Amino acid sequence: MTRKPLVTALIAGLAVSAVSVVQAAQPNLSAELREKAKAIIQPIEPAKIEHPAKVDLGRQLFFEPRLSMSGIISCNTCHNLSLGGVDNLKTSIGHKWQPGPVNAPTVFNSSLNIAQFWDGRAADLQEQAAGPIQAQVEMAMPHTLAVAVIQSIPGYVETVKAIYGTDVVTLDHITDAIAEFEKTLVTPNARFDQWLKGDDKALTATELEGFKIFYESGCIACHNGPNLGGNSFQKIGVVEPYKSTSPAEGRAAVTKKDEDRWYFKVPTLRNVELTYPYFHDGEAATLEDAVTLMGRLQLGRTFTDDELKKVVAFLHTLTGERPQMPLPLLPPSGPETPRPDPFK
Amino acid sequence: MTRKPLVTALIAGLAVSAVSVVQAAQPNLSAELREKAKAIIQPIEPAKIEHPAKVDLGRQLFFEPRLSMSGIISCNTCHNLSLGGVDNLKTSIGHKWQPGPVNAPTVFNSSLNIAQFWDGRAADLQEQAAGPIQAQVEMAMPHTLAVAVIQSIPGYVETVKAIYGTDVVTLDHITDAIAEFEKTLVTPNARFDQWLKGDDKALTATELEGFKIFYESGCIACHNGPNLGGNSFQKIGVVEPYKSTSPAEGRAAVTKKDEDRWYFKVPTLRNVELTYPYFHDGEAATLEDAVTLMGRLQLGRTFTDDELKKVVAFLHTLTGERPQMPLPLLPPSGPETPRPDPFK
Numbered sequence: 001m002t003r004k005p006l007v008t009a010l011i012a013g014l015a016v017s018a019v020s021v022v023q024a025a026q027p028n029l030s031a032e033l034r035e036k037a038k039a040i041i042q043p044i045e046p047a048k049i050e051h052p053a054k055v056d057l058g059r060q061l062f063f064e065p066r067l068s069m070s071g072i073i074s075c076n077t078c079h080n081l082s083l084g085g086v087d088n089l090k091t092s093i094g095h096k097w098q099p100g101p102v103n104a105p106t107v108f109n110s111s112l113n114i115a116q117f118w119d120g121r122a123a124d125l126q127e128q129a130a131g132p133i134q135a136q137v138e139m140a141m142p143h144t145l146a147v148a149v150i151q152s153i154p155g156y157v158e159t160v161k162a163i164y165g166t167d168v169v170t171l172d173h174i175t176d177a178i179a180e181f182e183k184t185l186v187t188p189n190a191r192f193d194q195w196l197k198g199d200d201k202a203l204t205a206t207e208l209e210g211f212k213i214f215y216e217s218g219c220i221a222c223h224n225g226p227n228l229g230g231n232s233f234q235k236i237g238v239v240e241p242y243k244s245t246s247p248a249e250g251r252a253a254v255t256k257k258d259e260d261r262w263y264f265k266v267p268t269l270r271n272v273e274l275t276y277p278y279f280h281d282g283e284a285a286t287l288e289d290a291v292t293l294m295g296r297l298q299l300g301r302t303f304t305d306d307e308l309k310k311v312v313a314f315l316h317t318l319t320g321e322r323p324q325m326p327l328p329l330l331p332p333s334g335p336e337t338p339r340p341d342p343f344k
Numbered sequence: 345m346t347r348k349p350l351v352t353a354l355i356a357g358l359a360v361s362a363v364s365v366v367q368a369a370q371p372n373l374s375a376e377l378r379e380k381a382k383a384i385i386q387p388i389e390p391a392k393i394e395h396p397a398k399v400d401l402g403r404q405l406f407f408e409p410r411l412s413m414s415g416i417i418s419c420n421t422c423h424n425l426s427l428g429g430v431d432n433l434k435t436s437i438g439h440k441w442q443p444g445p446v447n448a449p450t451v452f453n454s455s456l457n458i459a460q461f462w463d464g465r466a467a468d469l470q471e472q473a474a475g476p477i478q479a480q481v482e483m484a485m486p487h488t489l490a491v492a493v494i495q496s497i498p499g500y501v502e503t504v505k506a507i508y509g510t511d512v513v514t515l516d517h518i519t520d521a522i523a524e525f526e527k528t529l530v531t532p533n534a535r536f537d538q539w540l541k542g543d544d545k546a547l548t549a550t551e552l553e554g555f556k557i558f559y560e561s562g563c564i565a566c567h568n569g570p571n572l573g574g575n576s577f578q579k580i581g582v583v584e585p586y587k588s589t590s591p592a593e594g595r596a597a598v599t600k601k602d603e604d605r606w607y608f609k610v611p612t613l614r615n616v617e618l619t620y621p622y623f624h625d626g627e628a629a630t631l632e633d634a635v636t637l638m639g640r641l642q643l644g645r646t647f648t649d650d651e652l653k654k655v656v657a658f659l660h661t662l663t664g665e666r667p668q669m670p671l672p673l674l675p676p677s678g679p680e681t682p683r684p685d686p687f688k
């Protein structure tokens with residue numbers, strides 16, 4: 001537990017400031033908590049769209065099942081934008097109904113994370129997007145074939161030409177456009193953000209008390225920043241070891257350092273109401289389960305039923321406005337477009 | 345071939361009128377063909393929306409993966425509205441990656457068909473919609489569980505209450521809303537329709553000649569009405585038997601009459617560019633293949649390469665404007681919402 005001085009120091013620091021919050025007069029609780037909160041959590045701001053044409057192309061590609069070997073799996077299959085940017089499965093189902101190794105994280109607000117994937121093995125969204133297209137348990141589509149498919153669709157070639165100034169489609173065009181689209185997938189205006197920005201009425205008393213517990217008990221040590229997470233790698237099982245049958249070993253897979261085993265990117269708590277089940281292995285079915293475990297494993301703390309209810313109520317206030325968008329219409333295949341092969 | 349006098353008579357009738365068309369002076373070809381065409385093909389008209397609230401609910405349900413046992417299959421998986429309302433697979437892939445028995449027809453303009461499914465076993469869209477939810481090879485979701493899922497989602501209960509005036513969700517509500525939504529999935533304003541409505545410039549000379557061949561050779565005997573099909577059951581293999589390994593026996597499955605074997609609902613040719621592969625078994629990969637076979641099997645006619653090219657060019661003019669719609673945002677699951685089970 002002492003291996004990460006930053007975390008420990010933060011938790012200790014919070015424990016001190018927590019005392020003063022508890023002692024604050026009730027009428028000022030909201031205002032006082034807000035000042036502390038604002039120091040470590042920032043509201044989600046609406047997306048600034050720099051390249052509208054790239055965003056439109058990226059949206060098409062995000063919904064493009066022809067990027068998969070089977071012809072029926074798109075990014076949106078596992079990161080359903082009609083839901084919470086997830087599939088709500090313990091671990092994802094991909095090509096040929098193969099179960100993936102880990103739970104699919106949301107694409108909402110993922111641009112705010114320090115790195116992509118549970119173990120952070122992709123530096124950014126563009127690097128990330130190349131992965132699932134080719135992964136055997138996801139879309140199972142060799143990159144050369146994915147590029148050939150897009151190249152064979154006249155509507156795409158025209159768009160790529162207009163944006164990138166070339167007739168020759170590359171994987172970089174595909175992943176660049178997808179990444180630009182994903183940057184627009186932010187969820188501003190959650191009730192918690194309204195409260196952060198000064199609206200005392202945005203939260204109920206129960207929700208505010210829930211945030212107080214979240215803040216004071218030390219959750220905030222790891223779940224902070226605009227995403228309430230996503231900005232550091234932390235061990236699951238700081239106080240008590242986490243038991244999992246999942247083969248995922250976390251950050252160690254990237255750093256090859258044994259001491260990084262069980263370190264995962266702290267997931268965002270934004271829209272956490274929508275992103276069940278929880279943890280990298282999807283083993284926590286409900287927010288109640290996840291919060292109970294977090295208390296015990298990370299902080300050695302057992303919440304009372306009342307505390308648990310309040311923390312969960314607070315977490316529900318992190319549901320923001322999901323991006324509204326047109327259903328993209330995809331350009332027709334050309335005569336040479338390679339056909340899907342669901343059993344390959 | 346004599347068993348259906350209507351078809352035979354129609355083909356004979358067309359053969360006669362065809363002569364006069366061929367003999368017409370070139371400048372009048374377009375106008376003269378149009379008069380004949382208008383007598384048997386009608387343009388697709390934009391949808392009249394009678395119940396906007398039902399349409400919105402139906403759109404949500406059409407995109408709702410929680411209506412499937414796995415939690416990842418929705419109507420839109422197989423009838424992808426970003427594409428041609430189809431999955432472009434030979435036969436669909438459903439729950440646990442099981443292949444379905446037949447090719448998925450488009451949901452675009454399906455409200456104009458006399459009945460639903462290749463064998464017409466559902467009278468209308470509402471009756472149809474109950475099928476795939478429960479079908480083991482599609483969504484594999486018992487109706488009671490599908491209804492329980494919707495009943496458990498507060499946002500849906502609210503909407504059902506507002507539309508149907510009750511708190512108790514039924515399967516009828518679900519299928520009624522889906523059907524109302526599907527009625528809006530029409531594709532007006534195809535270039536062929538613009539031509540039908542009087543715009544001579546909407547078609548190229550090649551396309552117009554293609555239509556002339558389509559008309560004169562007798563395709564129009566079965567592919568007529570606003571959907572260029574969808575309004576009768578016809579035998580595949582009128583002149584020459586169709587060879588298929590598919591177990592589907594067509595209309596006989598409904599009527600239990602042996603003489604109805606190999607009778608299928610004539611598919612619409614609207615948007616046929618987008619609905620590859622072709623036939624109930626998906627065995628024709630391209631429009632060239634489908635048209636060649638139709639000529640031989642249905643009419644005993646072998647097209648020249650030039651004729652084939654022209655007919656296919658004409659078929660491409662049947663691509664209409666696909667419906668533009670917002671991506672629906674689905675209401676969050678409630679605490680009691682049954683969880684998916686992809687391996688059940």
Ligand code: HEC
Binds near residue numbers: 079092100
């Ligand atoms: C078959 C399911 C599946 C498909 C298809 C899929 N993903 Fe994922 N996605 C996952 C899973 C599972 C992870 C977590 C993998 C890991 O961390 O090792 C993930 C991780 C991500 C992440 C990282 C988020 C974060 O915060 O770490 C992003 C971004 C993402 N996917 C975007 C995409 C895009 C873009 C596509 C399409 C090109 C796509 N995904 C296709 C299942 C899928």
Ligand code: HEC
Binds near residue numbers: 233280
């Ligand atoms: C020492 C760092 C740390 C602390 C303290 C901490 N967490 Fe976490 N939290 C994590 C990590 C790491 C994960 C991901 C673990 C995994 O998936 O294996 C996580 C996951 C979660 C999840 C699941 C999110 C998801 O989408 O899967 C919830 C909910 C959560 N934490 C809430 C809390 C609460 C509430 C507290 C305080 C009681 C807390 N956390 C304290 C690091 C921490």
Ligand code: HEC
Binds near residue numbers: 438439445481
């Ligand atoms: C797993 C793939 C799959 C799913 C999921 C699916 N369908 Fe289908 N659909 C098919 C296939 C295959 C057929 C043809 C079946 C037949 O004719 O026997 C079909 C036929 C239809 C038809 C008939 C069209 C016509 O002209 O005959 C309609 C309408 C339809 N589906 C709507 C829906 C709706 C609504 C849902 C969701 C509730 C849905 N489908 C889910 C594959 C699917």
Ligand code: HEC
Binds near residue numbers: 558579621622638655
């Ligand atoms: C006697 C009736 C009849 C005639 C004449 C006829 N068709 Fe068809 N057509 C059908 C039937 C029935 C099917 C569906 C067969 C099946 O799927 O088993 C069909 C299917 C098709 C398809 C595939 C559509 C799809 O979505 O699968 C095309 C294309 C087509 N016809 C074009 C033509 C052309 C071009 C002609 C003239 C050369 C023609 N048809 C003549 C009855 C007819």
Ligand SMILES: [Ca+2]
Binds near residue numbers: 086104277
């Ligand atoms: Ca999750």
Ligand SMILES: [Ca+2]
Binds near residue numbers: 430448449619621623
């Ligand atoms: Ca087809």
